Amino acid sequence: MRFLILCFLIYIGYRALKALMLPGRFSSRHETRQEPAMIDDIMVKDPFCETYFPRRSGVKEVIDGETLYFCSTMCRDKYLEQIKKARSSG
Ligand SMILES: [Zn+2]
Structure with missing residues (x-):
């Protein structure tokens, strides 16, 4: 169970990092592709x-x-x- 929580935290951190890399695109519900x-x-x-x-x-x-x-x-x-x-x- 702890492993899952860790994975979740890593995922959240990854998302936060991504948001920082793309300034002004916080509300992007779309996944990777920006067409x-x-x-x-x-x-x-x-x-x-x-x-x-x-x-x-x-x-x-x-x-x-x-x-x-x-x-x-x-x-x-x-x-x-x-x-x-x-x-x-x-
Ligand atoms: Zn028509």
Whole structure:
């Protein structure tokens, strides 16, 4: 049991040391990896319903080499349908 307590203390010490090494990052609940979450969280516009939403939660679709993001798969399908119709009509 004492060994476990010792391990725990070492772990706490390690965490404290890490916090000291990274000033201003005390509240980092994320573990080791610090990915640029800000870049991932930009707002994009759904080309179909014109709603803005965080890109991360959107549906990604590459159309003609262009990457588009939709708020839902429903919007994506309707948008694709629209394109198809526009193309077939000329
Ligand atoms: Zn939409």
